[in-house]
Amino acid sequence: MAQLELNDVSKIYRVGDSELTAMNRVSLQIEEGDFISIVGHSGSGKTTLVSVIGGILRPTSGRVLFEQDDICAMDDVQLSGYRNRKIGFMFQFASLLPMLTARENVMLAALFGRERSAEERQRADHLLELVGIGERAGAYPGELSGGQQRRVAIARALMNNPRMLLADEPTGDLDEETEAEIMSLLGKINREQQVTMLLITHNGALARTADRMLRMRQGSLISVT
Ligand SMILES: Nc1ncnc2c1ncn2[C@@H]1O[C@H](COP(=O)(O)OP(=O)(O)O)[C@@H](O)[C@H]1O
Ligand SMILES: [Mg+2]
Numbered sequence: 035m036a037q038l039e040l041n042d043v044s045k046i047y048r049v050g051d052s053e054l055t056a057m058n059r060v061s062l063q064i065e066e067g068d069f070i071s072i073v074g075h076s077g078s079g080k081t082t083l084v085s086v087i088g089g090i091l092r093p094t095s096g097r098v099l100f101e102q103d104d105i106c107a108m109d110d111v112q113l114s115g116y117r118n119r120k121i122g123f124m125f126q127f128a129s130l131l132p133m134l135t136a137r138e139n140v141m142l143a144a145l146f147g148r149e150r151s152a153e154e155r156q157r158a159d160h161l162l163e164l165v166g167i168g169e170r171a172g173a174y175p176g177e178l179s180g181g182q183q184r185r186v187a188i189a190r191a192l193m194n195n196p197r198m199l200l201a202d203e204p205t206g207d208l209d210e211e212t213e214a215e216i217m218s219l220l221g222k223i224n225r226e227q228q229v230t231m232l233l234i235t236h237n238g239a240l241a242r243t244a245d246r247m248l249r250m251r252q253g254s255l256i257s258v259t
Contacts (some may be wrong), residue, residue, distance in 0.1 A: 043096030058253035071241035074250030122191030128183035143193035161189035181212035
């Protein structure tokens, strides 16, 4: 049984009188522990796809099963529970809150997730160690480099122990060397933490290092490897 299964999923945006098919009958199965990359031109529907998988966006039709739960059948409360407990998110920009320290940014995830506990700070520090910036736990985002901010964003995405990490062009504005570092960190987390990884990237060479590479083209999903 696949961890994630999409059956014939479409997303149609209605803008005024016109319709735009951002996802066109996409079917996909992802096994637990997979490292999947998704490439495709801007506007091909990549963000729409991960937003549907992450329970941020409801599809127009089709079925999405995560660990056998039909997430399309969930009400808003169940869906936010699903997002908080099962999915970790990383976006193009690190999106850290500037007035909070690295540690506090990581702990913030727990606020929206499980009940608060005394171990949260410890877990945040542990995760910052894991991503290689334990000694910067007390620094503010403005005091960190772009690569270091990405590391904090990864730690934050892992705070609630997600089953799957969705990363939407997480290294967008980084230089090549830092990008490669962040990618190898994601690979390490995939292997060592058994987190399924779904990575959208513009970098074809990096995308090919994944277990499986998919391509979006005008709302359709094409399997490359
Ligand atoms: N909220 C929205 N309303 C209307 N159209 C949208 C919306 N979000 C995305 N689109 C359109 O859907 C298509 C796919 O967008 P997106 O999933 O963001 O592509 P990608 O991430 O591959 O660049 C694009 O044509 C985009 O303009
Ligand atoms: Mg996008």
